[in-house]
Amino acid sequence: MNYKINKLDSTRLLDIGGLVLSGGRPILAIILAFLVSAVMIIIQGANPLEAYSAMLRGSFGSVAALANTCVRAAPLLLGGLGVALGVKAGLLNVGIEGQIYVGGSAAAAVGIMPIPVAPWLHLVLAVSAGFLGGAIWGLIPAYLKAYRGVSEIVVTLMLNYVGIQLCSLLVHEPSPLAEKGAFFPQSPPILASAQLPILIKGTSLHLGIILGLIAAIILAYVLFYTPFGMRTKMIGQNPEAARYAGVNVKKQTVVALILSCGLGGLAGTGEVLGLKLRLFDYFSGGLGYDAIAVALMANSNPVGVIFSALFFGALRAGAGKMETAVGIKAPIVQVIQALAVLFVIMIGFVEYNRKSKQDKRKEQMPEDTIYGSELNK
Amino acid sequence: MDQSNDLSTLRMVGISKRFPGVLANDNIDFEVKAGQVHGILGENGAGKTTLMKILYGLHQPDSGEIFLNGKKVEIHSPKAAGDLGIGMVHQHFMLIENLTALENVVLGLPTKHPPLLDLEPARNRFNELTKEYDLHLTPSSPVWSLPVGDQQWLEILKLLFRNAKLLILDEPTAVLAPKQAKQLLSTVRRFAQEGRAIIFISHKLEEMKEVVDCVTVLRDGHVVGTVDPKEVQSAQLAQMMVGRDVFLDRRERAPYKDKKEVLVIEHLDCLNDRKLPALRKIDLTVKSGEIVGVAGVDGNGQRELAECITGLRQFTGGTIHINQKPVDGVINDTTLLGYIPEDRHKTGLVLKFTVEENLILKTFEELPYTKRGIIQWHEIRQKADALIKEYDIRTPNSMVPVNHLSGGNQQKVVVARELSNKPALLISSQPTRGLDLGAVESVHNFLLKERNRGAAVLFISTELSEVLTLSDRIIVMFNGEIMGDLNAEKVDVNLIGELMLGHREGLEATP
Ligand SMILES: Nc1ncnc2c1ncn2[C@@H]1O[C@H](COP(=O)(O)OP(=O)(O)OP(=O)(O)O)[C@@H](O)[C@H]1O
Ligand SMILES: [Mg+2]
Secondary structure, three states: OOOOHHHHHHHHHHHHHHHHHHHHHHHHHHHHHHHHHHHHHHHOOOOHHHHHHHHHHHHHOOHHHHHHHHHHHHHHHHHHHHHHHHHHOOOOOOOHHHHHHHHHHHHHHHHOOOOOOOHHHHHHHHHHHHHHHHHHHHHHHHHHHHHHOOOHHHHHHHHHHHHHHHHHHHHOOOOOOOOOOOOOOEOOOOOHHHOOOEOOOOOOOEOHHHHHHHHHHHHHHHHHHOHHHHHHHHHHHOHHHHHHOOOOHHHHHHHHHHHHHHHHHHHHHHHHHHHHOOOEOOOOOOHHHHHHHHHHHOOOOHHHHHHHHHHHHHHHHHHHHHHHHHOOOOOHHHHHHHHHHHHHHHHHHHHHHHHHHHOOOOOOOOHHHOOOOOOOO | OOHHHHOOEEEEEEEEEEEOOEEEEEEEEEEEEOOOEEEEEEOOOOOHHHHHHHHOOOOOOOEEEEEEOOEEEOOOOHHHHHHOOEEEEOOOOOOOOOOEHHHHHHOOOOOOOOOOOOOHHHHHHHHHHHHHOOOOOOOOOEHHHOOHHHHHHHHHHHHHHOOOOEEEEEOOOOOOOHHHHHHHHHHHHHHHHOOOEEEEEOOOHHHHHHHOOEEEEEEOOEEEEEEOOOOOOHHHHHHHHHOOOOOOOOOOOOOOOOOOEEEEEEEEEEEOOOOOEEEEEEEEEEEOOEEEEEEOOOOOOHHHHHHHHOOOOOOOEEEEEEOOEEOOOOOOOOOOEEEEOOOHHHHHOOOOOEHHHHHOOOOOOOOOOEEOOEEOHHHHHHHHHHHHHHOOOOOOOOOOEHHHOOHHHHHHHHHHHHHOOOOOEEEEEOOOOOOOHHHHHHHHHHHHHHHHHOOEEEEEOOOHHHHHHHOOEEEEEEOOEEEEEEEHHHOOHHHHHHHHOOOOHHHHHOO
């Protein structure tokens, strides 16, 4: 592929320019979130600077810390990409949590099975099972959305509860996936051949984060350089025009949502095959909801999702260190996280109002919604 | 609060506004007085809408000042403009489709007992106003179910509701049928008599002559001059506006020799969005090398007819064949069918996509734009640049979002895309809506060229004069039926007028 590099560059440059611009917003939001949280830390009688520096050490201060950050970022990255893909197609997949459980369960089912194949193939099969688990799970909202007009938001949200309970069912006896006579509801251990390899000895850093990075790059590429991506963005922006241009909107909706859910499944797969190494009851504990925040924060830009997932991962990784260093309880990071997302949205809002005053107002925006609806864009 | 009552003059002085790559307004001076209708003429992209948006507080000028009754004002938002008594009907509809007519009108107005919404007083006012101005609008009908003409009235009603003293009407007649336009023009005159000031933008010179007291002509962002349109020749106005002569009369054409039936429609029935019959047993054949004009008042089945042919609307009975192939779904073969839809914003364009993406909206999956599954952006860009040149689309480059283009130039993007693959059948619905005279001329030329190449062209327009100049055959639609099928070379305009109203009597009288 020897295209004229310079032409390609001009396109890419535009993209990067946009990214830098849109990158400014989350960074400002993060700073604001830390400032507000500092007040809370002070109220609790600790020094926020000390708290934050402990957090920084805990997330980036050593190889082990960095590994921890990446481990925690991995499911958020994969899940966040799932949400982002949906948003590009105009679909809000809030069911990553359920897909994590279903994908994780499918991966575990293959991972504990002694299949007589080469070890790498066993791993590939287990990972594929995880992706497919999420994707097939996604058929339900996809079908209902495309052919019955049911809101995907409601369906994916409700299916979360079903997915969580399904996993629970699977790890309790007499399910074939449950370990016989175990003290906890859990599956037998994932066989060594199906475990995600550890990248740095002595840490728990597994291949999951690399899977996430690859997925992000593929997704960014697919969205910009393939007809599939073009169709996806088209149905997200103007389904009527997409239909007119010959896109099969129903089919595209189904495929986009299925892939989005598959990414959710992969998020669970990484947790099971790389970190937990068994299937447990309630093993995700809300990662899927955080993934929505991750995508929101990155404005659904796949490359941006990498950074926002790392940020969220770092917060969690650093929380423990902060707790031991200054005695601030770890849940403060949830507060920071939530504030950061809120600030991103608020800044977007303020920016929009300012811009609309300055000039940038889009011609087709109804006049009366100027003060109202940047959010559902 | 209500300084609006005494708006007597509004002056814009030295207004300049630059967008990336274009100087949209270049040191413009402009003045309107109460009781006057002031027209603005200018090519697509001349900066008319930009100037009005500055006045309405949607854009801030880079330099220049606005004086209301001699007092300097800053207009930072549409709300500020509203408080000054300035109201605007935009070039593209700004209605919320799922709300009712009444809800759209009161949207954004303060209520008496917030947060409760008491629509009763508003409903009464709505009914009073519709009665006063003789509009036939039902407050409770949802906007999506209204014909475009009514939607336009609704936009104007919004301004009356707010008691605007300066009404900015940006191409209000572009979407109206001639009769509706007439009514609008007389209403505009009435507004002036009531002491309001009106800024009236249109590309149609006859309308200007009929309604405005003076007209300011813009070109490339600057004022060419302000004249009384009754005192100058149309040709002179066109000259001022486009910088050259424009020819919009019927052109000589040779009959096309190798005629084949391209579009064959038999007994077509279909329903409209409200599930009422829109077409009743339509039979129509369009041959290669002919332009069949569809005349008729808007909303008599023209849109549904176009949508059925293009496969976008399911029909309930009958058959449609294009080059012997039955239509049973959306046709995405751009060499078989080109379709210029009537609503470029809803259907024809993805507004947030760039110009180049919109230009290949239908063909991006084909060679050479996609090779081995990968989109070739440099090929697309080359194609886009060529089309931009060929169709004279005014844009800084092919990578700006299409919603940054002026309305007429957005239309050219659609026209360029639909003609570029030399379709066997071309359906064009209101293809010149919103275009300036020069651009109308070039679209006419493009359509004639398609015809002479051998394309079958179905040309739907509510602009009768345009149908008359362009067509080889004219069919007239009324209430979902074809009232008559006439030879355009020797047609009686009065007869068409009668047919458009559903009177068939004249037809038997002529041989
Ligand atoms: N928001 C925007 N961003 C960038 N460029 C813009 C924007 N709005 C308008 N322009 C550019 O400014 C110029 C003037 O546009 P404007 O909409 O005022 O034209 P117009 O005279 O109303 O044309 P038309 O008759 O086609 O409606 C055009 O070249 C257009 O591309
Ligand atoms: Mg305009």
